Amino acid sequence: MKTIRIAAALAVALALAAPAHAGKRDNTLRIAGNQVPESLDAYFNNVRLGVIIAHHIWDQLIYRDPKSNEYKPLLATAWKWVDQKTLEIDLRKGVRFHNGEAFDADDVVYTLNYVSNPANKAVTQQNVNWIEKAEKVDAHKVRILLRKPFPAALEYLAGPIPIYPNEYYAKAGPKGMSEKPVGTGPYRVSEHQPGRLVRFERNKDYFKDSPRPQPAIEKIELRLIPDQNTQAAELMAKGLDWIFNVPPDQAKQLRSVRDLTVVAGESMRVVWLTMATREGSPAPVLKDIRVRKAIAHAINREAMLKTVVGESARVIHTLCFPQQFGCTDEGAPRYPYDPARAKALLAEAGHPNGFEIDLYAYRERQQTEAMIGYLRAVGIRANLRYMQYAAMRDALREGKAGFAHQTWGSFSVNDVSAMMPVFFKFQADDVTRDEKVRELLDAGDTSVNPNVRRSAYKHALTRMAEQAYVAPLYSLPVYYAHAKELDFRPYADEIPRFWEARWK
Amino acid sequence: MLAFALKRGLLALLVALTVSLVCFFLVHLSTDIAVAMAGEGARAEDIEFIRKQYGFDRPLAVQYAEWLGRAARGEFGDSLYFRTPVAAIVWQRLPVTLTLGAYAILIALGLSIPLGVLAAMRPNSWLDRLALTIAVVGQAMPSFWFALLLMLLFGVTLGWLPISGSDTQAHFVLPAIALAYFAAPAIMRLTRSGMLEVLASDYIRTARAKGLRPMAVLFKHALRNAVIPVVALAAVQLGFMLGGSVVIETVFALNGLGYLAWEAILHNDFPVVQAIVLLIALIYIVLTFLADLANGWLDPRIRMG
Numbered sequence: 001m002k003t004i005r006i007a008a009a010l011a012v013a014l015a016l017a018a019p020a021h022a023g024k025r026d027n028t029l030r031i032a033g034n035q036v037p038e039s040l041d042a043y044f045n046n047v048r049l050g051v052i053i054a055h056h057i058w059d060q061l062i063y064r065d066p067k068s069n070e071y072k073p074l075l076a077t078a079w080k081w082v083d084q085k086t087l088e089i090d091l092r093k094g095v096r097f098h099n100g101e102a103f104d105a106d107d108v109v110y111t112l113n114y115v116s117n118p119a120n121k122a123v124t125q126q127n128v129n130w131i132e133k134a135e136k137v138d139a140h141k142v143r144i145l146l147r148k149p150f151p152a153a154l155e156y157l158a159g160p161i162p163i164y165p166n167e168y169y170a171k172a173g174p175k176g177m178s179e180k181p182v183g184t185g186p187y188r189v190s191e192h193q194p195g196r197l198v199r200f201e202r203n204k205d206y207f208k209d210s211p212r213p214q215p216a217i218e219k220i221e222l223r224l225i226p227d228q229n230t231q232a233a234e235l236m237a238k239g240l241d242w243i244f245n246v247p248p249d250q251a252k253q254l255r256s257v258r259d260l261t262v263v264a265g266e267s268m269r270v271v272w273l274t275m276a277t278r279e280g281s282p283a284p285v286l287k288d289i290r291v292r293k294a295i296a297h298a299i300n301r302e303a304m305l306k307t308v309v310g311e312s313a314r315v316i317h318t319l320c321f322p323q324q325f326g327c328t329d330e331g332a333p334r335y336p337y338d339p340a341r342a343k344a345l346l347a348e349a350g351h352p353n354g355f356e357i358d359l360y361a362y363r364e365r366q367q368t369e370a371m372i373g374y375l376r377a378v379g380i381r382a383n384l385r386y387m388q389y390a391a392m393r394d395a396l397r398e399g400k401a402g403f404a405h406q407t408w409g410s411f412s413v414n415d416v417s418a419m420m421p422v423f424f425k426f427q428a429d430d431v432t433r434d435e436k437v438r439e440l441l442d443a444g445d446t447s448v449n450p451n452v453r454r455s456a457y458k459h460a461l462t463r464m465a466e467q468a469y470v471a472p473l474y475s476l477p478v479y480y481a482h483a484k485e486l487d488f489r490p491y492a493d494e495i496p497r498f499w500e501a502r503w504k
Numbered sequence: 505m506l507a508f509a510l511k512r513g514l515l516a517l518l519v520a521l522t523v524s525l526v527c528f529f530l531v532h533l534s535t536d537i538a539v540a541m542a543g544e545g546a547r548a549e550d551i552e553f554i555r556k557q558y559g560f561d562r563p564l565a566v567q568y569a570e571w572l573g574r575a576a577r578g579e580f581g582d583s584l585y586f587r588t589p590v591a592a593i594v595w596q597r598l599p600v601t602l603t604l605g606a607y608a609i610l611i612a613l614g615l616s617i618p619l620g621v622l623a624a625m626r627p628n629s630w631l632d633r634l635a636l637t638i639a640v641v642g643q644a645m646p647s648f649w650f651a652l653l654l655m656l657l658f659g660v661t662l663g664w665l666p667i668s669g670s671d672t673q674a675h676f677v678l679p680a681i682a683l684a685y686f687a688a689p690a691i692m693r694l695t696r697s698g699m700l701e702v703l704a705s706d707y708i709r710t711a712r713a714k715g716l717r718p719m720a721v722l723f724k725h726a727l728r729n730a731v732i733p734v735v736a737l738a739a740v741q742l743g744f745m746l747g748g749s750v751v752i753e754t755v756f757a758l759n760g761l762g763y764l765a766w767e768a769i770l771h772n773d774f775p776v777v778q779a780i781v782l783l784i785a786l787i788y789i790v791l792t793f794l795a796d797l798a799n800g801w802l803d804p805r806i807r808m809g
Contacts, residue, residue: 036767038585175587194586195767196759223669225757229652230668237660237667 023241024485024503027218031242031498032225032234036195039178042162043115043122048494051160051412053222055495056200058162058183061089061108062154063211066491069323069414071154072211075103075163075184081448084149085132091140095207097165098188105136110166112144120174126411127160149446151453152415155325159413186215186499198222215499235260235481242482244496248310251479264312264477265490268321269409271367273299273471274423276402276431283357283402292468294345296335298378299371301473303337308366312477318461319420319472323492326416326444326457332465342378354379360396361405362389364476368405397428407476412493416457417445424464432469512796516789523785524575524778528568531774571778580779585771590779593764600670601753601760605745607680608687613738616688620695621727627700635696639689651682651755668757679756683749687741694737698730732802739795740788747784 023030037050042058063074078090095103112134115122122128130150135143146153168182181189186206191199200220208214223240225231232250234240236257246254246262255262273295275286285291301315317334320327346354359375359382361368372382385401395401410418423429424437425445437460444456464470480496482488487502531537538555555561559570574580580590623635658678659667666675702708703726711721750762761780768776 038771039587044587223757224759225668226763227648227755227757230655230755230757233652233655233660234667237663239667 023238023483027503029217029220029242029486029498029501030223030240031220032223032231032240034224034226034228034231034245036224039174040181040189040192040198041174041177042160043124043128044174044178046123049222052495053198054160054162055185056187056220056498057181057185057189058164059095059185059210059212060158060162061091062158064155064158064414065211066493066495066497071158074158074211075108076157079154082143084446084448085146087144087146087153088137089142089144091142092207092209093140095184096205097168097182097184098203099165099168099182101165101167101182103163103165103184104139105142107163107166108142109134109136110169111164112161114164114169115161124160127156130156149448151445151448151450152325152413152417155413155415160411186210186212187220190219196224212497212499216502217498220498232481235483238483241486242480242488242496244478244480246479246481248477248479251310251481254481259484260481261484261486261488262479262481263488263490264310264479265494266312266314266492267409267476267478267494268324268412268414268492269407269476270316270319270321270419271364271405271407271473271476272316272319273371273473274396274404274406274431275468275470276396276399277469278399278431278433280399281402281431282400285351285355285357286402288349289468290345290349291351292471293335294342294349294378295375295380296468296471297338297342297345298380299374299471299473300337304367304370305474308364308370309474310477310479313475315474316472318465319423319470320416320457320461321410321419321475321492324410324414324416324419325450326453328454328458328461329465330458332462334465335468335471339374339378346379351379354381356381356383357403358383358385358401359403359405360385360387360392360401362387362392363407364405371405393429396431402431406470409494412495414493420457420460421445423470424460434463434467434469437463437469508800509797512793516793520782520786520789524572524782525568527778527781527785528571529564531777532564532567537772537774575779575782581775583768583773583776585768585773585776590775593776594761594779594783597759597761597764600758601746601749601762603670603676604679604683604749604753604758604760605742607676608683608745608749609738609742611680611684612688612691612741615684616692617695617731617734620692621699621722623692623696624699624703624730625722632696635692639692642685642689647682647686648751648755650685651679651752654678654682655755670758670760675756675758679749679752679758682755683745683752687745691734691737691741694734695730698733699726702726702730728802732799735798735802736792736795739791743784743788743791746787 033049035047037045037047039045042054059075061076063072076089116128116131132145132147187200188203190201202215202218231243251262277287317329318332375382440456440460444453485504538551538560619635623632655667658665711725750766753760753763765780
């Protein structure tokens with residue numbers, strides 16, 4: 001009797017045993033994300049995972065080579081500015097959508113006109129609201145008319161603007177596109193269980209002239225696993241092959257696991273200290289440029305990178321991500337770590353014993369705490385006010401907060417126009433309101449001449465640094481953990497390119 | 505018995521109405537729903553348009569009456585985030601939560617009643633101490649932590665059980681244990697104290713004096729009486745498991761009602777939040793109502809009082 005019981009228990013244990021190891025053997029890449037996109041339609045979600053999925057299902061008109069940052073033809077073969085507000089685009093022939101529909105000018109015109117019409121309620125308005133309309137010139141040529149000059153247009157056409165099949169989209173709409181997405185991209189969706197799972201299959205007919213390499217991995221299975229620890233456990237148990245946004249402390253532990261590789265990639269997200277100087281700032285002490293400079297001198301950025309921020313990040317001296325078009329720190333004054341100089345500046349400003357101030361923050365609390373330590377060392381007693389992003393943003397906008405540990409990811413757009421205008425063009429988030437900076441940004445934001453733009457942004461960045469309006473700190477790293485046998489390379493725009501990935 | 509059932513039923517209905525009222529007003533007072541729906545960067549006119557379109561400009565009492573009327577017909581509107589009917593999403597997620605809750609309550613009862621009885625049979629023995637230790641650890645350990653330990657042992661190290669998801673019945677084993685272990689101690693302690701009380705009573709002494717077998721005394725005479733308060737507690741615990749499994753569902757990536765509730769709160773998806781709160785309140789009410797009836801049936805003194 002006893003033997004039978006043990007045998008039964010063993011049988012149950014075997015029957016319940018975890019599924020076979022994932023990965024190389026069945027040429028299926030198993031990955032996880034922690035946030036469900038509300039829709040797979042790229043224009044009807046604004047979460048990171050949605051952006052990643054979109055890049056695999058659809059093609060854009062233009063491809064930005066992530067290695068060289070050069071624009072290359074994708075669904076377009078050539079493009080030219082007819083004037084400041086008109087872009088003419090030649091389209092590729094012989095491309096087919098996953099459902100067999102042929103790609104032509106009608107698809108581009110329908111997609112752009114549909115998503116840029118506010119009545120259709122695309123949630124990514126900031127990505128499409130520069131488009132006035134698209135017109136068909138002939139079967140393989142279109143013209144895009146802009147609402148106003150928008151030099152970053154090419155960057156957007158290469159990023160968050162995928163092209164949909166007009167006939168299918170007209171019939172299926174955003175809801176149908178989410179349930180059963182159809183694109184021209186390197187992967188097609190074979191199964192979608194909303195909020196749980198998306199299965200992708202290699203698009204065997206992916207067009208050969210694409211600047212994106214033909215995908216090597218046959219299938220991708222994306223599962224929603226909200227908890228980061230569970231993702232790590234699945235990765236260790238080989239139920240997953242790849243996870244991202246791994247917290248630095250967990251990355252350290254995963255590094256010691258055999259069969260796993262942990263890579264740190266730089267991200268476009270940059271970190272700085274906001275110092276409100278506009279009328280009604282709740283921290284009037286920040287209006288004194290010497291105090292702002294003292295704060296900039298007080299923080300040891302290099303040491304913070306080594307201890308709390310992590311590898312693959314870099315120190316920045318101006319308020320932008322170094323790889324973005326228009327970003328430079330040339331000619332801008334720098335404020336190296338110099339506590340003695342900081343103390344002298346404070347004394348000069350009439351604060352020989354420092355002062356007390358509230359410091360607002362919403363993420364990477366450890367980093368805020370390190371900053372508080374550095375500030376204290378020069379006499380500035382910062383009280384931490386830690387909260388959700390929306391609450392902090394509203395406090396800054398309403399003039400209730402004046403000093404904040406801020407970050408911005410630019411929506412992965414490789415152009416400073418996705419960042420500087422937000423904080424320096426008298427919009428809700430501008431707590432400085434400098435007319436001169438605004439003029440320079442206007443010049444940069446509206447010219448299609450790259451040299452004019454570069455020069456305008458450079459002057460704006462220099463002026464911001466001279467006035468020490470913000471204390472730029474560093475970029476943030478993103479950690480990825482994956483099976484050792486996976487050949488994977490991260491990029492700063494935080495879009496994993498699985499069409500490039502291979503099994504070793 | 506019928507009058508008792510009617511009285512309890514009426515009370516349950518009133519509780520359901522109160523819960524829906526409180527939930528409706530809390531959601532509407534906690535945030536400006538039109539602003540939340542319009543999203544970031546919306547213009548004032550967009551917000552006004554939404555306010556009119558959805559009727560948020562009318563008095564709250566009118567809005568509540570309308571919502572209640574539709575809810576009574578099972579219409580909960582569309583989810584603001586997923587853009588699909590709320591009822592469909594909730595029905596789709598319900599089976600996972602029900603399966604998890606059923607397994608968990610079975611495990612909890614299967615563990616706690618025998619342990620409670622054993623502890624009561626030998627009070628202050630090592631067995632009692634062991635049961636107490638299990639109870640204290642179960643109550644003190646955060647469920648997400650226990651869940652991770654289970655995952656590491658049975659999923660990563662031994663590789664016996666799947667770690668996350670809800671594809672097969674095996675996927676429910678670890679989450680059900682984690683959920684049950686948190687609920688078990690209360691049931692166990694109640695069983696123990698009830699048994700101790702009953703075992704010290706006169707009729708048990710009489711039963712023993714009559715020479716009945718110890719097992720018959722224990723299970724036929726003592727346990728049936730000691731278990732009465734446990735029924736009510738188990739009903740509440742099951743309600744907790746169905747409604748309060750947010751953490752366990754999140755940790756094990758089980759796409760149930762608890763996780764849906766969390767997502768809905770995160771995205772200001774108030775139609776979903778309201779529907780879930782009402783559904784869980786109803787489940788609680790039905791369970792306690794059934795427990796009341798069961799107790800009334802088990803113990804005539806309750807329905808007389």
